[in-house]
Amino acid sequence: MHRGKGMKFVEDSRVPAERKPNIPKDYSEYPGKTEAFWPNFLLREWMVGAVFLIGFLVLTVAHPAPLERIADPTDSGYIPLPDWYFLFLYQLLKYEFAAGQYTVIGAVLIPGVAFGALLLVPWLDSGKERRPFKRPIASGLMLLGIASIIFLTWESVDDHDWEAAAQQGQIVEGVEVDETAEGYEIYQSQESCIGCHGGDMLGGAAGPNIFESDYDVDQVKDIIINGADGMPADQFEGSDEELETLAAFIANDGQDPDGDDE
Amino acid sequence: MLQKVYDWVDERLDITPLWRDIADHEVPEHVNPAHHFSAFVYCFGGLTFFVVVIQILSGMFLTMYYVPDIIHAYESVYYLQNEVTHGMIVRGMHHWGASLVIVMMFLHTLRVFFTGSYKKPRELNWVVGVLLFFVILGLGFTGYLLPWDMKAYFATVVGLEIAESAPIIGGFARTLLAGGEIIGAQTLARFFAIHVFFLPGALLGLLGAHFFMIRKQGISGPL
Numbered sequence: 001m002h003r004g005k006g007m008k009f010v011e012d013s014r015v016p017a018e019r020k021p022n023i024p025k026d027y028s029e030y031p032g033k034t035e036a037f038w039p040n041f042l043l044r045e046w047m048v049g050a051v052f053l054i055g056f057l058v059l060t061v062a063h064p065a066p067l068e069r070i071a072d073p074t075d076s077g078y079i080p081l082p083d084w085y086f087l088f089l090y091q092l093l094k095y096e097f098a099a100g101q102y103t104v105i106g107a108v109l110i111p112g113v114a115f116g117a118l119l120l121v122p123w124l125d126s127g128k129e130r131r132p133f134k135r136p137i138a139s140g141l142m143l144l145g146i147a148s149i150i151f152l153t154w155e156s157v158d159d160h161d162w163e164a165a166a167q168q169g170q171i172v173e174g175v176e177v178d179e180t181a182e183g184y185e186i187y188q189s190q191e192s193c194i195g196c197h198g199g200d201m202l203g204g205a206a207g208p209n210i211f212e213s214d215y216d217v218d219q220v221k222d223i224i225i226n227g228a229d230g231m232p233a234d235q236f237e238g239s240d241e242e243l244e245t246l247a248a249f250i251a252n253d254g255q256d257p258d259g260d261d262e
Numbered sequence: 263m264l265q266k267v268y269d270w271v272d273e274r275l276d277i278t279p280l281w282r283d284i285a286d287h288e289v290p291e292h293v294n295p296a297h298h299f300s301a302f303v304y305c306f307g308g309l310t311f312f313v314v315v316i317q318i319l320s321g322m323f324l325t326m327y328y329v330p331d332i333i334h335a336y337e338s339v340y341y342l343q344n345e346v347t348h349g350m351i352v353r354g355m356h357h358w359g360a361s362l363v364i365v366m367m368f369l370h371t372l373r374v375f376f377t378g379s380y381k382k383p384r385e386l387n388w389v390v391g392v393l394l395f396f397v398i399l400g401l402g403f404t405g406y407l408l409p410w411d412m413k414a415y416f417a418t419v420v421g422l423e424i425a426e427s428a429p430i431i432g433g434f435a436r437t438l439l440a441g442g443e444i445i446g447a448q449t450l451a452r453f454f455a456i457h458v459f460f461l462p463g464a465l466l467g468l469l470g471a472h473f474f475m476i477r478k479q480g481i482s483g484p485l
Contacts, residue, residue: 015276022278027288032483034288041289044296048305049312056316056355056362064350065357067343070336071415073446080416083406085364085399093424103427119392121375122385130378131485142375169412 068169077198077206078168081160088149091156114145167209168202177201177211181256183249186242192235201254207231211254220247283477292484303377304481306370313363314469317401318462320356328408330454332447335410360402367395379482387475394468397461404457410450418453419445 008017027034035041072078082090089111092098098106117124125138132139177200178184187193187201196207203209207230215223221243227233236243248257272278291297293304327346329338342349371391374380380388407418422445426436439456441448 010273013274015274019273020278024286025282030288033291035291035294037287037289038285041294042285044294045305045308048295048302049309052309052312056313056358057351060351060354060358063354063358065343065354066413067339067409068411068413071332071410071412073415073444075412078412078416080420081413082417082421083402084361085402086421089424090420104429107424107427108429115392115396118395119389122380122382122388126381128381130381130482132376132378135378139376142372146372 067171069171075198075200075202077196077203079161079165081165084153084157087156088152091152091159094156094159117141164203164208170209172202172211177254178256181249181254183245183252183256184254186238186246187249190236190238190246192237196231201250210250213250213253215251217244217247217251220250287477287480290481290483293481303369303373306366306373310363310366310370311469313359313366314465316355317359317363320352320359321458323352324356325458330408330451332410332450335408335450339409339411360405363398364402367398371395377482377485384475384479384482387472387479390468390471390475394465394472397465397468401457401461401465404453404461407450407453408457415445418449422449 009015010017081087092110093103093106095106096102098110121138125135127135129135188199197203197210198207201209201211203211213220223231224236224243224247225233227235236246238246249255251257293301295302295305324342327338327342327349329335339353343353344350374388374391403421407414422436422440425439426432428435439449439452441452
């Protein structure tokens with residue numbers, strides 16, 4: 001580089017006026033074979049990227065992004081689920097040693113130690129050796145970490161009731177429960193009904209959506225009296241007449257069976 | 263012609279040294295899958311960056327329709343998903359890209375770890391990489407709320423409960439993120455700002471440092 005006396009600049013800028021020939025840097029003494037980044041290596045990267053992009057677009061078209069119904073903060077029965085890459089942290093908080101009064105262990109201590117160690121890896125494993133088999137403690141701990149993440153994610157997926165989850169989030173189109181119907185009044189008065197199926201009849205953690213059921217009046221009555229999978233029998237408190245009205249209301253998809261289609 | 267344009271710019275801005283720094287360097291043969299197929303493990307970092315670029319571009323298009331308030335957020339996403347031409351594809355790319363970037367970053371981290379590439383002189387680049395990991399997890403967490411549907415809302419409720427359980431800073435962190443006592447309008451506005459401005463800013467800064475260091479030091483040698 002030219003320094004000191006005799007330097008010339010482009011006008012009043014600080015760019016040197018003297019052009020130097022465009023010579024590539026010298027890597028001839030670099031150990032091992034190399035190739036130029038531009039264009040040789042970049043072209044291959046480009047091809048890998050193109051193949052990846054095709055797979056990515058196929059995935060996108062084959063599986064549209066999910067969208068559930070609009071958030072309803074009052075629906076306390078909803079079973080929450082974070083995105084899949086947080087499941088291992090979420091699952092950790094379900095174990096006794098990391099929940100309740102020990103939440104701090106599962107929420108802060110264990111993830112903090114794990115991610116803190118990850119951040120400080122270069123100083124925790126500061127030896128010269130690079131091959132994974134020659135540094136068994138570092139490799140072993142990392143494998144243990146991966147195994148824990150896979151195990152916790154697996155357990156979380158296994159624990160989750162996917163059918164109930166798919167149902168509880170469904171977008172309900174158009175019709176709403178007829179809140180003026182006599183049957184709705186009876187439904188609302190029954191603690192045992194709304195406790196599991198929710199005030200909006202859309203179901204929750206304990207009971208399915210009964211807003212749009214496939215049952216007729218007699219089947220609904222039978223289920224209320226005798227129970228069904230997981231639903232206890234004889235929960236209804238009221239007269240037979242009220243039971244009849246309620247069953248007709250439920251069987252008619254939450255609309256007043258006597259009312260006009262208005 | 264092109265040479266003349268180049269010379270014209272070069273005379274004024276002296277860009278040749280920049281060009282040398284950015285594109286003119288040699289790449290070791292052991293990272294090229296065309297030479298050894300097992301070298302495909304060296305592709306994960308580049309693919310992570312590729313998905314990040316997809317995320318930035320698709321996210322920019324999503325903000326053309328998305329409205330970050332609790333009355334319109336859901337409706338705007340619903341409209342985007344069902345009415346806008348190719349809206350489903352753009353939203354799909356952003357949705358699946360969020361998962362893919364985590365997968366690719368995880369694989370990239372494992373490659374760097376098991377080849378011992380974080381060792382001297384590359385310690386700082388590893389630290390920046392782990393910070394990038396946290397930023398991207400933060401982007402995933404804040405982005406999850408934005409559609410304002412059931413799973414978005416309740417996942418955030420749980421996430422903020424977990425944040426709150428941290429000692430000393432827990433309550434402060436929760437208030438900072440939620441913007442108040444209830445998870446509602448303020449929370450959505452804050453998550454939107456964090457997702458679209460704060461974290462992408464941090465992401466770009468850290469990515470710049472990540473690439474500057476890899477360009478300066480070169481890819482680690484063969485095992």
